[in-house]
Amino acid sequence: MIDKEYYKMIFKRKSFRKFNDTLKLSNDELRDIDEKVKELISLVDNIDVKYRIVRREETTCKRGEYCLLIYSEEKEKFLLNIGYMFEQLDLYLANKDIGVCWYGMGKTQELEYENLKFVIMMALGKGQPSEFRRDYTKCKRKETQEIWNGVSGLETIAEVVKYAPSACNTQSWRVVCKKNKLKIYRTTNVKSIMPKDKVPFYNSIDIGIFLYFLELALLYNHISFQRFLCKEQDEAELIPIAIYNLL
Ligand SMILES: Cc1cc2nc3c(=O)[nH]c(=O)nc-3n(C[C@H](O)[C@H](O)[C@H](O)COP(=O)(O)O)c2cc1C
Incomplete structure (x- = not known):
């Protein structure tokens, strides 16, 4: 496909x-x-x-x-x-x-x-x-501005990628867009019914899902990119995950 x-x-x-x-x-x-x-x-x-x-x-x-x-x-x-x-x-x-x-x-x-x-x-x-889903806009997701900072020209992409699935719908992805660079973070400031010690595990899988959604949406919109994965870090409120240089 x-x-x-x-x-x-x-x-x-x-x-x-x-x-x-x-x-x-x-x-x-x-x-x-x-x-x-x-x-x-x-x-x-x-x-x-x-x-x-x-x-x-x-x-x-x-x-x-x-x-x-x-x-x-x-x-x-x-x-x-x-x-x-x-x-x-x-x-x-x-x-x-x-x-x-x-x-x-x-x-x-x-x-x-x-x-x-x-x-x-x-x-x-x-x-x-x-x-299957008929109207994706009806499913529960955060407001785009809550997860994506500085959209400049990538409004459609920001709007679509937020529909990625995540454990307990926690949506721990955060994106900062500056010039031709996207920085992807995982926030550890999540509220969920998951046991606290399980959150990093599930949210890391979620962010992997989100990266795939993001890349699919970029490619669909004819935007090529170079991806750099960040070194794994200890818990901070915002953990850097990846940087995308848009070409
Ligand atoms: C890593 C991961 C684990 C999940 N685990 C469960 C689960 O144990 N039980 C369940 O009913 N849904 C589970 N889900 C589904 C999420 O609740 C769901 O993706 C989220 O609520 C968004 O809804 P949607 O996938 O229908 O768009 C999981 C999703 C992910 C990504």
Whole structure:
């Protein structure tokens, strides 16, 4: 699928919470998911990532027909990498009418797979086209000015990328735009029902998702860029994540 198709899925995707149990994924669809996962583009090179697709009943997840269990080496930025990679799958599957929900709460007994640690799961199941999002502007997100400072010419992009999914909808991304530079931060000043010690974990995955949305929106608008990932830092109120030089 070309970038244009992924971009359109930003508006169609949603976190599926009610799956119609009479609909089933076919073997062809499962094979296609398998093939697609192999093609996901990573954010960070040389981090080994593996996955397994298991029936939902093999996990604590209460939704979907299957769960995709994601395992990774725990190297620097591995959580950003997981968010960035698997959001591509979320968008790809929306185009195939397959519902997805990132499922941070889900647990599996298989905490290791081929020496890699379990990170997070995604619930999957066939949906009807009508069950996907119809009017993205109706879903709950922060005001653009709350997350994006200095838009100059990037208004559409700022407006669209904020629809990225995030754990408990925390939307911890913050963007500062100056001249031809975008600086992406993660704020640690978030209010959520998540246990406090889990917030950095989930919000790092979220920021990886957001970086993918941002890059998709830039490319869709014919803006090329160079991306620099910042060195991981200790907790501060605003943690620098990435810098984009717009070309
Ligand atoms: C890393 C991550 C973990 C999530 N975990 C859960 C979860 O455990 N249960 C759930 O119902 N939704 C979960 N979600 C879905 C979010 O609640 C959802 O993305 C957010 O509310 C925005 O809604 P939308 O995805 O429909 O646009 C998770 C999302 C992300 C990105």
